[in-house]
Amino acid sequence: MRIHDPRSWRLPLAAILTTIMLAGVAPAAAADEAADLLMRMAEAMLSQAYEGTLVYEHGDHLESLAIVHGHIDGQEYERLRVLNGEPFEVIREGDKVTCVWPAERRMLEDQRPGDLPAPQPPRDLRSLPQHYAAELGGTARVAGREARILRIAGEDHYRYGYRMWIDRETGLLLRSDLVGRDDSVYERIMFTHIEPLDTVGRERFRPSLEGEQYSRQANPSADSTRLEDPEWETTGLPPGFRLVSHQNEAMPPHGEAVQHSVYTDGLASVSIFVEPAGTDAMPLRGLSRMGAVHAFGHEIDGHQVTAVGEVPAATVRQFGLGVQRR
Amino acid sequence: MASKTESMTGDEALSALVDGELGALTRNRIVGRLLEDPELRARWARYHAGRASLEGAEPGLLGPGFSERVAAAVSAEPPVRASGRLAGVRRPLWRRGGAAIAAAALVAVVTAGGVVALRGGIFESPASGVAATAPDTVVAAGGDAVPIVSGTYGDGLGPAEQERVRQRLTVYLNSHNRFADADEMPNVMPSSRLAGFNADP
Incomplete structure:
Protein backbone atom coordinates (compact mmCIF):
# COMPACT_ATOMS: atom_id res chain seq x y z
CA MET A 1 0.00 0.00 0.00
CA ARG A 2 1.37 3.31 -1.01
CA ILE A 3 1.12 6.11 1.52
CA HIS A 4 1.42 9.72 0.43
CA ASP A 5 3.63 11.93 2.45
CA PRO A 6 1.56 15.09 3.04
CA ARG A 7 4.73 17.16 2.74
CA SER A 8 5.22 15.96 -0.85
CA TRP A 9 2.44 18.19 -2.21
CA ARG A 10 3.05 21.18 0.04
CA LEU A 11 5.64 22.74 -2.24
CA PRO A 12 3.67 22.49 -5.49
CA LEU A 13 0.53 23.68 -3.70
CA ALA A 14 2.36 26.71 -2.32
CA ALA A 15 3.65 27.49 -5.77
CA ILE A 16 0.17 27.22 -7.25
CA LEU A 17 -1.34 29.39 -4.51
CA THR A 18 1.38 31.98 -4.91
CA THR A 19 0.83 32.05 -8.65
CA ILE A 20 -2.91 32.48 -8.17
CA MET A 21 -2.39 35.25 -5.62
CA LEU A 22 0.12 37.08 -7.77
CA ALA A 23 -2.12 36.74 -10.77
CA GLY A 24 -4.88 38.35 -8.78
CA VAL A 25 -2.79 41.05 -7.14
CA ALA A 26 -0.95 42.23 -10.23
CA PRO A 27 -4.04 43.04 -12.28
CA ALA A 28 -5.65 44.66 -9.24
CA ALA A 29 -2.61 46.89 -8.75
CA ALA A 30 -2.56 47.75 -12.44
CA ALA A 31 -6.26 48.57 -12.32
CA ASP A 32 -5.70 50.84 -9.32
CA GLU A 33 -2.87 52.58 -11.13
CA ALA A 34 -5.04 53.04 -14.20
CA ALA A 35 -7.87 54.44 -12.07
CA ASP A 36 -5.45 56.77 -10.28
CA LEU A 37 -4.21 58.05 -13.60
CA LEU A 38 -7.77 58.58 -14.83
CA MET A 39 -8.71 60.45 -11.67
CA ARG A 40 -5.61 62.61 -11.95
CA MET A 41 -6.44 63.44 -15.55
CA ALA A 42 -10.04 64.32 -14.71
CA GLU A 43 -8.93 66.63 -11.91
CA ALA A 44 -6.22 68.25 -14.03
CA MET A 45 -8.56 68.94 -16.95
CA LEU A 46 -10.95 70.69 -14.61
CA SER A 47 -8.59 72.56 -12.31
CA GLN A 48 -5.41 73.22 -14.30
CA ALA A 49 -4.92 76.44 -16.26
CA TYR A 50 -3.39 75.81 -19.66
CA GLU A 51 -3.25 77.02 -23.24
CA GLY A 52 -2.36 75.27 -26.42
CA THR A 53 -3.29 74.21 -29.89
CA LEU A 54 -4.88 70.94 -30.81
CA VAL A 55 -6.18 69.06 -33.77
CA TYR A 56 -9.67 67.60 -33.75
CA GLU A 57 -10.34 64.92 -36.33
CA HIS A 58 -13.84 63.58 -36.77
CA GLY A 59 -15.18 61.74 -39.78
CA ASP A 60 -13.91 63.60 -42.81
CA HIS A 61 -13.26 66.80 -40.90
CA LEU A 62 -9.94 68.07 -39.63
CA GLU A 63 -10.01 71.15 -37.44
CA SER A 64 -7.11 73.01 -35.86
CA LEU A 65 -8.14 74.61 -32.59
CA ALA A 66 -6.53 76.98 -30.12
CA ILE A 67 -7.61 76.58 -26.51
CA VAL A 68 -7.12 78.44 -23.26
CA HIS A 69 -8.58 77.13 -20.01
CA GLY A 70 -8.59 78.28 -16.42
CA HIS A 71 -10.54 79.48 -13.40
CA ILE A 72 -11.43 83.04 -12.44
CA ASP A 73 -13.16 83.73 -9.14
CA GLY A 74 -13.94 80.05 -8.77
CA GLN A 75 -15.63 79.81 -12.18
CA GLU A 76 -14.35 77.62 -14.98
CA TYR A 77 -13.51 79.40 -18.26
CA GLU A 78 -12.58 77.95 -21.61
CA ARG A 79 -12.10 79.51 -25.02
CA LEU A 80 -11.73 77.39 -28.13
CA ARG A 81 -10.99 78.96 -31.53
CA VAL A 82 -11.11 77.22 -34.89
CA LEU A 83 -7.93 78.14 -36.75
CA ASN A 84 -8.56 76.75 -40.20
CA GLY A 85 -11.33 77.69 -42.60
CA GLU A 86 -13.96 80.13 -41.44
CA PRO A 87 -13.21 81.71 -38.03
CA PHE A 88 -15.36 80.33 -35.23
CA GLU A 89 -15.00 80.19 -31.46
CA VAL A 90 -16.69 78.72 -28.42
CA ILE A 91 -16.39 80.41 -25.03
CA ARG A 92 -17.51 78.62 -21.89
CA GLU A 93 -18.04 80.63 -18.76
CA GLY A 94 -19.43 78.32 -16.12
CA ASP A 95 -22.75 77.13 -17.54
CA LYS A 96 -22.85 79.79 -20.24
CA VAL A 97 -21.72 78.84 -23.72
CA THR A 98 -21.16 81.51 -26.36
CA CYS A 99 -20.58 80.68 -30.02
CA VAL A 100 -18.95 83.42 -32.11
CA TRP A 101 -18.73 83.78 -35.91
CA PRO A 102 -16.35 86.77 -36.21
CA ALA A 103 -16.59 87.07 -40.01
CA GLU A 104 -20.35 87.41 -39.76
CA ARG A 105 -20.12 89.54 -36.60
CA ARG A 106 -22.57 87.19 -34.96
CA MET A 107 -22.75 85.69 -31.45
CA LEU A 108 -25.06 83.04 -30.04
CA GLU A 109 -25.37 82.77 -26.27
CA ASP A 110 -26.56 79.59 -24.68
CA GLN A 111 -27.19 78.99 -21.01
CA ARG A 112 -27.68 75.63 -19.40
CA PRO A 113 -31.14 75.85 -17.80
CA GLY A 114 -30.99 76.50 -14.10
CA ASP A 115 -33.09 73.50 -13.15
CA LEU A 116 -30.83 71.09 -14.96
CA PRO A 117 -27.86 69.49 -13.28
CA ALA A 118 -24.66 71.50 -13.64
CA PRO A 119 -21.46 69.77 -14.72
CA GLN A 120 -20.33 67.60 -11.87
CA PRO A 121 -16.87 67.62 -10.33
CA PRO A 122 -14.96 64.46 -11.15
CA ARG A 123 -16.63 61.55 -9.48
CA ASP A 124 -14.72 58.61 -8.11
CA LEU A 125 -13.42 57.02 -11.24
CA ARG A 126 -11.66 54.30 -9.30
CA SER A 127 -14.53 52.06 -10.16
CA LEU A 128 -14.96 52.42 -13.88
CA PRO A 129 -18.48 52.30 -15.24
CA GLN A 130 -19.77 48.84 -15.91
CA HIS A 131 -18.99 47.44 -19.36
CA TYR A 132 -15.62 49.22 -19.51
CA ALA A 133 -12.18 47.92 -18.61
CA ALA A 134 -9.01 49.98 -18.16
CA GLU A 135 -5.49 48.96 -19.02
CA LEU A 136 -2.23 50.84 -18.67
CA GLY A 137 -0.10 51.06 -21.76
CA GLY A 138 3.42 52.30 -22.33
CA THR A 139 4.76 55.79 -22.68
CA ALA A 140 4.96 58.09 -25.68
CA ARG A 141 5.68 61.70 -26.56
CA VAL A 142 2.83 64.01 -27.51
CA ALA A 143 3.27 67.74 -28.10
CA GLY A 144 6.84 67.38 -26.88
CA ARG A 145 5.78 65.99 -23.50
CA GLU A 146 6.07 62.56 -21.93
CA ALA A 147 2.73 60.81 -21.76
CA ARG A 148 1.42 57.61 -20.25
CA ILE A 149 -1.01 55.69 -22.40
CA LEU A 150 -4.27 54.47 -20.89
CA ARG A 151 -6.71 52.24 -22.71
CA ILE A 152 -10.34 51.99 -21.76
CA ALA A 153 -12.08 49.26 -23.68
CA GLY A 154 -15.79 48.98 -24.23
CA GLU A 155 -16.69 45.40 -23.42
CA ASP A 156 -19.52 45.01 -25.94
CA HIS A 157 -20.77 46.37 -29.25
CA TYR A 158 -22.81 49.17 -27.66
CA ARG A 159 -19.96 51.53 -26.81
CA TYR A 160 -16.62 52.75 -28.05
CA GLY A 161 -13.37 52.54 -26.19
CA TYR A 162 -10.83 55.27 -25.48
CA ARG A 163 -7.09 55.55 -25.83
CA MET A 164 -5.69 58.40 -23.78
CA TRP A 165 -2.24 59.92 -23.65
CA ILE A 166 -1.91 61.59 -20.25
CA ASP A 167 0.88 64.01 -19.40
CA ARG A 168 3.09 62.40 -16.78
CA GLU A 169 3.97 65.75 -15.25
CA THR A 170 0.66 67.62 -15.17
CA GLY A 171 -1.96 64.93 -15.67
CA LEU A 172 -3.43 66.83 -18.64
CA LEU A 173 -4.97 64.86 -21.47
CA LEU A 174 -2.64 65.34 -24.43
CA ARG A 175 -4.37 63.06 -26.89
CA SER A 176 -7.58 61.09 -26.92
CA ASP A 177 -8.78 58.58 -29.50
CA LEU A 178 -12.28 57.20 -29.56
CA VAL A 179 -11.84 53.67 -30.85
CA GLY A 180 -13.99 50.78 -31.99
CA ARG A 181 -13.57 47.19 -30.93
CA ASP A 182 -11.28 46.61 -33.90
CA ASP A 183 -9.12 49.58 -32.84
CA SER A 184 -10.42 51.77 -35.67
CA VAL A 185 -10.25 55.43 -34.67
CA TYR A 186 -13.58 57.27 -34.94
CA GLU A 187 -12.58 60.58 -33.40
CA ARG A 188 -9.29 62.06 -32.31
CA ILE A 189 -8.13 65.05 -30.34
CA MET A 190 -4.43 65.72 -30.09
CA PHE A 191 -2.53 68.66 -28.70
CA THR A 192 0.30 69.82 -30.93
CA HIS A 193 1.36 72.35 -28.33
CA ILE A 194 0.33 72.77 -24.71
CA GLU A 195 1.55 75.06 -21.97
CA PRO A 196 0.47 74.80 -18.33
CA LEU A 197 -0.20 78.23 -16.87
CA ASP A 198 0.00 79.55 -13.32
CA THR A 199 -2.79 82.04 -13.85
CA VAL A 200 -4.93 83.21 -16.70
CA GLY A 201 -6.51 86.64 -17.09
CA ARG A 202 -10.11 87.42 -17.91
CA GLU A 203 -9.06 89.14 -21.13
CA ARG A 204 -8.08 85.75 -22.57
CA PHE A 205 -11.75 84.77 -22.69
CA ARG A 206 -13.10 87.79 -24.48
CA PRO A 207 -14.62 87.01 -27.90
CA SER A 208 -12.89 88.26 -31.02
CA LEU A 209 -15.77 90.67 -31.62
CA GLU A 210 -15.51 94.09 -30.09
CA GLY A 211 -17.73 97.15 -30.32
CA GLU A 212 -21.43 97.29 -31.02
CA GLN A 213 -21.57 96.25 -34.65
CA TYR A 214 -22.53 92.63 -34.22
CA SER A 215 -25.70 90.66 -33.73
CA ARG A 216 -26.19 88.92 -30.42
CA GLN A 217 -28.91 86.40 -29.81
CA ALA A 218 -29.92 83.81 -27.27
CA MET B 1 11.49 71.29 -70.53
CA ALA B 2 11.15 71.72 -66.83
CA SER B 3 7.68 72.09 -65.40
CA LYS B 4 6.73 75.00 -63.18
CA THR B 5 7.27 73.02 -59.98
CA GLU B 6 10.57 71.62 -61.15
CA SER B 7 11.81 75.09 -61.93
CA MET B 8 10.77 76.43 -58.53
CA THR B 9 13.03 76.13 -55.57
CA GLY B 10 11.76 74.12 -52.65
CA ASP B 11 11.12 77.26 -50.66
CA GLU B 12 9.26 78.95 -53.52
CA ALA B 13 7.08 75.93 -54.03
CA LEU B 14 6.32 75.66 -50.33
CA SER B 15 5.51 79.32 -50.10
CA ALA B 16 3.19 79.04 -53.08
CA LEU B 17 1.54 75.98 -51.57
CA VAL B 18 0.96 77.66 -48.24
CA ASP B 19 -0.44 80.73 -50.00
CA GLY B 20 -2.76 78.63 -52.14
CA GLU B 21 -1.23 79.88 -55.36
CA LEU B 22 -0.73 76.55 -57.06
CA GLY B 23 -3.05 74.80 -59.47
CA ALA B 24 -4.40 71.38 -58.62
CA LEU B 25 -1.85 69.44 -60.65
CA THR B 26 1.09 71.40 -59.36
CA ARG B 27 -0.25 71.22 -55.84
CA ASN B 28 -0.48 67.44 -56.05
CA ARG B 29 3.11 67.23 -57.23
CA ILE B 30 4.29 69.38 -54.35
CA VAL B 31 2.34 67.26 -51.91
CA GLY B 32 3.97 64.22 -53.46
CA ARG B 33 7.37 65.75 -52.77
CA LEU B 34 6.27 66.52 -49.23
CA LEU B 35 5.42 62.88 -48.71
CA GLU B 36 8.84 61.76 -49.81
CA ASP B 37 10.98 64.35 -48.11
CA PRO B 38 10.87 64.70 -44.29
CA GLU B 39 13.06 67.78 -44.36
CA LEU B 40 10.71 69.46 -46.84
CA ARG B 41 7.77 68.54 -44.61
CA ALA B 42 9.45 70.19 -41.66
CA ARG B 43 10.05 73.35 -43.70
CA TRP B 44 6.44 73.31 -44.86
CA ALA B 45 5.27 73.12 -41.25
CA ARG B 46 7.42 76.14 -40.38
CA TYR B 47 6.04 78.09 -43.33
CA HIS B 48 2.49 77.26 -42.42
CA ALA B 49 3.06 78.11 -38.79
CA GLY B 50 4.50 81.43 -39.90
CA ARG B 51 1.44 82.22 -41.96
CA ALA B 52 -0.83 81.10 -39.14
CA SER B 53 0.98 83.54 -36.86
CA LEU B 54 0.39 86.37 -39.31
CA GLU B 55 -3.29 85.50 -39.26
CA GLY B 56 -3.42 85.58 -35.51
CA ALA B 57 -2.93 81.94 -34.67
CA GLU B 58 -0.30 80.70 -32.26
CA PRO B 59 2.95 79.58 -33.89
CA GLY B 60 2.76 76.22 -32.19
CA LEU B 61 -0.27 75.35 -34.26
CA LEU B 62 1.22 72.93 -36.69
CA GLY B 63 4.25 71.10 -35.48
CA PRO B 64 6.45 69.21 -37.92
CA GLY B 65 5.33 65.91 -36.47
CA PHE B 66 1.84 66.55 -37.69
CA SER B 67 2.72 67.89 -41.07
CA GLU B 68 1.71 64.87 -43.13
CA ARG B 69 -1.91 65.02 -42.13
CA VAL B 70 -2.25 68.74 -42.26
CA ALA B 71 -0.27 69.02 -45.48
CA ALA B 72 -2.86 66.82 -47.09
CA ALA B 73 -5.68 68.88 -45.65
CA VAL B 74 -4.21 72.15 -46.85
CA SER B 75 -3.34 70.78 -50.26
CA ALA B 76 -6.96 69.89 -50.76
CA GLU B 77 -8.31 73.25 -49.63
CA PRO B 78 -8.85 76.29 -51.77
CA PRO B 79 -6.91 79.36 -50.62
CA VAL B 80 -8.59 81.24 -47.81
CA ARG B 81 -8.54 84.95 -48.50
CA ALA B 82 -9.65 87.28 -45.81
CA SER B 83 -11.16 89.81 -48.18
CA GLY B 84 -11.87 87.75 -51.24
CA ARG B 85 -14.68 85.47 -50.13
CA LEU B 86 -17.90 85.93 -52.01
CA ALA B 87 -20.67 87.13 -49.75
CA GLY B 88 -23.25 84.47 -49.11
CA VAL B 89 -21.25 81.72 -50.74
CA ARG B 90 -20.15 79.08 -48.28
CA ARG B 91 -18.69 75.78 -49.12
CA PRO B 92 -19.93 73.14 -46.69
CA LEU B 93 -17.18 71.94 -44.41
CA TRP B 94 -17.94 68.32 -45.04
CA ARG B 95 -17.23 68.80 -48.73
CA ARG B 96 -13.86 70.40 -48.10
CA GLY B 97 -13.08 67.76 -45.53
CA GLY B 98 -13.90 64.97 -47.96
CA ALA B 99 -11.08 65.96 -50.24
CA ALA B 100 -8.79 66.52 -47.30
CA ILE B 101 -9.39 63.14 -45.81
CA ALA B 102 -8.92 61.48 -49.17
CA ALA B 103 -5.53 63.14 -49.37
CA ALA B 104 -4.81 62.10 -45.80
CA ALA B 105 -5.64 58.56 -46.77
CA LEU B 106 -3.21 58.81 -49.65
CA VAL B 107 -0.57 60.05 -47.25
CA ALA B 108 -1.12 57.13 -44.95
CA VAL B 109 -0.96 54.61 -47.75
CA VAL B 110 2.12 56.06 -49.36
CA THR B 111 4.07 56.64 -46.20
CA ALA B 112 3.22 53.44 -44.42
CA GLY B 113 2.57 51.12 -47.30
CA GLY B 114 -0.67 50.64 -45.45
CA VAL B 115 -3.68 48.54 -46.18
CA VAL B 116 -6.81 50.11 -47.55
CA ALA B 117 -9.99 48.33 -46.58
CA LEU B 118 -12.90 49.58 -48.62
CA ARG B 119 -16.44 48.35 -48.49
CA GLY B 120 -19.49 49.39 -50.41
CA GLY B 121 -21.37 50.97 -47.55
CA ILE B 122 -20.73 52.39 -44.14
CA PHE B 123 -23.49 50.64 -42.35
CA GLU B 124 -23.96 46.94 -42.34
CA SER B 125 -27.20 45.26 -41.44
CA PRO B 126 -26.89 44.28 -37.81
CA ALA B 127 -27.29 40.65 -36.89
CA SER B 128 -29.92 40.17 -34.22
CA GLY B 129 -30.15 43.94 -33.82
CA VAL B 130 -26.58 44.28 -32.67
CA ALA B 131 -23.52 44.66 -34.82
CA ALA B 132 -20.20 46.40 -34.78
CA THR B 133 -20.02 49.00 -37.50
CA ALA B 134 -16.38 49.11 -38.35
CA PRO B 135 -15.51 52.05 -40.56
CA ASP B 136 -13.54 51.92 -43.71
CA THR B 137 -10.04 52.58 -42.57
CA VAL B 138 -6.51 53.17 -43.65
CA VAL B 139 -4.04 51.61 -41.30
CA ALA B 140 -1.04 53.85 -40.95
CA ALA B 141 2.34 53.52 -39.34
CA GLY B 142 2.36 52.77 -35.65
CA GLY B 143 -1.04 51.12 -35.72
CA ASP B 144 -2.99 54.36 -36.04
CA ALA B 145 -6.08 54.16 -38.17
CA VAL B 146 -8.01 57.05 -39.62
CA PRO B 147 -11.56 57.02 -40.92
CA ILE B 148 -11.64 57.82 -44.60
CA VAL B 149 -15.33 57.73 -45.35
CA SER B 150 -17.23 60.97 -45.57
CA GLY B 151 -20.09 61.63 -43.23
CA THR B 152 -23.26 59.96 -44.45
CA TYR B 153 -26.67 61.40 -43.73
CA GLY B 154 -29.88 59.43 -43.92
CA ASP B 155 -30.61 56.39 -46.04
CA GLY B 156 -30.39 56.62 -49.81
CA LEU B 157 -30.38 60.43 -50.11
CA GLY B 158 -28.68 62.54 -52.75
CA PRO B 159 -25.99 65.13 -51.89
CA ALA B 160 -28.40 68.07 -51.65
CA GLU B 161 -30.80 66.17 -49.42
CA GLN B 162 -27.93 64.91 -47.30
CA GLU B 163 -26.77 68.47 -46.79
CA ARG B 164 -30.20 69.45 -45.49
CA VAL B 165 -30.19 66.48 -43.13
CA ARG B 166 -26.69 67.44 -42.00
CA GLN B 167 -27.83 70.94 -41.13
CA ARG B 168 -30.74 69.53 -39.18
CA LEU B 169 -28.48 67.09 -37.35
CA THR B 170 -26.19 69.93 -36.32
CA VAL B 171 -29.09 71.40 -34.34
CA TYR B 172 -29.60 68.08 -32.54
CA LEU B 173 -25.86 67.74 -31.96
CA ASN B 174 -25.63 71.18 -30.39
CA SER B 175 -28.34 70.29 -27.96
CA HIS B 176 -26.84 66.89 -27.28
CA ASN B 177 -23.40 68.34 -26.53
CA ARG B 178 -24.91 71.05 -24.37
CA PHE B 179 -26.57 68.54 -22.07
CA ALA B 180 -24.39 65.49 -22.44
CA ASP B 181 -21.19 66.90 -20.98
CA ALA B 182 -22.73 67.10 -17.51
CA ASP B 183 -22.13 63.44 -16.86
CA GLU B 184 -19.09 62.75 -18.94
CA MET B 185 -15.50 62.48 -17.99
CA PRO B 186 -14.00 65.98 -18.03
CA ASN B 187 -12.11 66.55 -21.24
CA VAL B 188 -12.08 68.90 -24.19
CA MET B 189 -14.11 66.59 -26.42
CA PRO B 190 -17.57 68.17 -25.96
CA SER B 191 -16.27 71.68 -26.64
CA SER B 192 -14.28 70.46 -29.61
CA ARG B 193 -17.35 68.76 -31.00
CA LEU B 194 -19.28 71.98 -30.57
CA ALA B 195 -16.57 73.85 -32.46
CA GLY B 196 -16.17 71.18 -35.10
CA PHE B 197 -19.83 70.92 -35.99
CA ASN B 198 -20.46 74.68 -35.97
CA ALA B 199 -17.38 75.96 -37.71
CA ASP B 200 -19.21 76.23 -41.02
CA PRO B 201 -22.95 76.18 -40.24
Missing part, protein backbone atom coordinates in the same frame (compact mmCIF):
# COMPACT_ATOMS: atom_id res chain seq x y z
CA ASN A 219 -30.34 80.24 -28.39
CA PRO A 220 -34.06 79.41 -28.34
CA SER A 221 -33.21 75.86 -27.39
CA ALA A 222 -32.06 77.24 -24.05
CA ASP A 223 -35.76 77.69 -23.20
CA SER A 224 -35.91 74.28 -21.65
CA THR A 225 -38.12 72.94 -18.91
CA ARG A 226 -37.47 69.79 -17.00
CA LEU A 227 -40.09 67.09 -17.49
CA GLU A 228 -41.26 65.11 -14.48
CA ASP A 229 -43.76 63.07 -16.44
CA PRO A 230 -42.51 62.66 -20.00
CA GLU A 231 -44.92 61.53 -22.69
CA TRP A 232 -42.40 59.25 -24.35
CA GLU A 233 -40.04 56.65 -22.92
CA THR A 234 -37.34 54.37 -24.25
CA THR A 235 -37.64 50.66 -23.62
CA GLY A 236 -35.07 47.95 -24.16
CA LEU A 237 -32.08 50.13 -23.31
CA PRO A 238 -28.67 48.77 -24.25
CA PRO A 239 -26.98 47.33 -21.14
CA GLY A 240 -25.40 49.83 -18.76
CA PHE A 241 -27.29 52.91 -19.97
CA ARG A 242 -29.47 54.90 -17.58
CA LEU A 243 -31.67 57.96 -17.88
CA VAL A 244 -30.05 61.25 -16.85
CA SER A 245 -32.70 63.84 -17.68
CA HIS A 246 -35.90 64.63 -19.55
CA GLN A 247 -36.64 68.13 -20.75
CA ASN A 248 -38.75 69.97 -23.28
CA GLU A 249 -36.86 72.23 -25.64
CA ALA A 250 -38.02 74.82 -28.12
CA MET A 251 -35.95 73.46 -30.95
CA PRO A 252 -34.88 75.70 -33.82
CA PRO A 253 -35.77 76.37 -36.55
CA HIS A 254 -39.46 75.54 -36.06
CA GLY A 255 -39.56 76.49 -32.38
CA GLU A 256 -41.85 73.58 -31.53
CA ALA A 257 -41.44 71.80 -28.19
CA VAL A 258 -39.25 68.74 -28.54
CA GLN A 259 -38.90 66.14 -25.81
CA HIS A 260 -35.19 65.63 -25.20
CA SER A 261 -34.06 62.71 -23.05
CA VAL A 262 -30.41 62.06 -22.20
CA TYR A 263 -29.01 58.64 -21.32
CA THR A 264 -25.47 57.71 -20.29
CA ASP A 265 -23.43 54.64 -19.47
CA GLY A 266 -21.02 56.74 -17.41
CA LEU A 267 -18.71 57.67 -20.27
CA ALA A 268 -20.79 57.91 -23.44
CA SER A 269 -24.18 59.53 -23.83
CA VAL A 270 -27.17 59.33 -26.13
CA SER A 271 -29.88 61.94 -26.70
CA ILE A 272 -33.41 61.05 -27.82
CA PHE A 273 -35.48 63.77 -29.49
CA VAL A 274 -39.22 63.27 -30.05
CA GLU A 275 -41.26 65.88 -31.91
CA PRO A 276 -44.44 66.00 -34.01
CA ALA A 277 -43.79 64.67 -37.50
CA GLY A 278 -44.09 67.08 -40.39
CA THR A 279 -42.22 70.00 -38.83
CA ASP A 280 -39.22 69.25 -41.00
CA ALA A 281 -39.37 68.92 -44.78
CA MET A 282 -36.38 66.57 -44.70
CA PRO A 283 -36.73 64.40 -41.59
CA LEU A 284 -33.95 61.98 -40.80
CA ARG A 285 -34.69 58.44 -41.83
CA GLY A 286 -32.28 55.65 -41.00
CA LEU A 287 -28.68 56.07 -39.94
CA SER A 288 -26.24 58.94 -40.24
CA ARG A 289 -22.65 59.13 -39.19
CA MET A 290 -20.38 62.07 -38.44
CA GLY A 291 -17.11 60.70 -37.13
CA ALA A 292 -17.83 59.08 -33.80
CA VAL A 293 -21.35 60.45 -33.65
CA HIS A 294 -24.16 58.31 -34.99
CA ALA A 295 -27.77 59.29 -35.45
CA PHE A 296 -30.86 57.22 -36.19
CA GLY A 297 -34.27 58.59 -37.17
CA HIS A 298 -37.68 57.11 -37.82
CA GLU A 299 -41.35 58.00 -37.42
CA ILE A 300 -43.67 56.46 -34.87
CA ASP A 301 -47.28 57.33 -34.11
CA GLY A 302 -47.13 60.66 -35.93
CA HIS A 303 -43.87 61.67 -34.27
CA GLN A 304 -40.31 61.96 -35.47
CA VAL A 305 -37.83 60.14 -33.25
CA THR A 306 -34.12 60.98 -33.54
CA ALA A 307 -31.38 59.28 -31.48
CA VAL A 308 -27.95 60.98 -31.43
CA GLY A 309 -24.81 60.01 -29.55
CA GLU A 310 -21.10 59.29 -29.67
CA VAL A 311 -21.81 55.57 -29.74
CA PRO A 312 -21.86 52.86 -32.42
CA ALA A 313 -24.68 52.66 -34.95
CA ALA A 314 -26.25 49.63 -33.27
CA THR A 315 -26.69 51.63 -30.07
CA VAL A 316 -28.55 54.60 -31.57
CA ARG A 317 -30.65 52.22 -33.63
CA GLN A 318 -31.68 50.27 -30.53
CA PHE A 319 -32.45 53.50 -28.68
CA GLY A 320 -34.47 54.88 -31.58
CA LEU A 321 -36.51 51.74 -32.12
CA GLY A 322 -37.18 51.43 -28.39
CA VAL A 323 -39.05 54.75 -28.09
CA GLN A 324 -42.75 54.42 -27.35
CA ARG A 325 -45.57 56.45 -25.88
CA ARG A 326 -46.01 55.92 -22.16
